[in-house]
Amino acid sequence: MTEIPQVPDSEHPTQVLTEAECWQLLAGTPLGRLAVTCRNEPDIFPVNFWPHGSTVLLHGSRHVRSAVGQSSPHVVLEADGRDAGTVWSVMAKGTFRQVGRPEAQELVQQRQLRPWTFGPECIYLELRPDRVTGRRIAVGPEERY
Template sequence: MMSTDDLAEVESLRLLGSAPVARLVVSVADVIDIYPVTATVFGGDVLFRTAPGSKLAGLAANASVLVEADEFGQQVSWSVVVRGLARRIEDREELEAIEPILRDPFAGGRKDVVVRVTPTSVTGRLVERAPLETDVVLDAPD
């Protein structure tokens, strides 16, 4: 038996910002791509570092994106989806203001481009699994 609860927007964004990896979904024409990113949540927006390439090309063609993160545990799991508009941050003052709070990307290499996703909707769900009578803990053999 499972219990599912909707999360408040503030809690959803907090969880998304704590995830080691989030996923950015970009759609161009009939092609949908998904990219791992390390998200920072600041002022209700989702920020991430990236490098020039197909991700940025996709954002330039269609700024409407989705960012998703989740965590699955044995008893408690959560999932957060942010729909929004993405834009590359090019203003030097804006970059200098957010640079100190940006998380380092999980993937190595140079990531000099910063993208800001301004949410149009934020949804989050918390799932708690009740223990089942059939749950059995097996002892490891000696």
């Protein structure tokens, strides 16, 4: 059995994260990026998100609303961040459904969600991931800044 190093270092620069670690990182991150495919071309949009059981609630702007209307059903949410000496990245791949306005309003009130943008043109989506993966890499002192 291959031993997975607990912390990446110069000898083991990449650490594969467990699914539990991925969910934990997602829970502590307010901003991610949603990638969609429209007419076989990718597009990316910043989104706020909140893990919710085994799904993820996403909130996006009118640009997201417009894109998902034409998107294939498969999407990816990516989030990343930096700790001391490492960078992590998590991807949640799956399908989505649009959350209707009454349901969204209830969720926002119940969970006291604070999306960064607002307005009637925004959209809430529920992402049902069928795969959540992540990696953490060591970043040396020689990085660019």
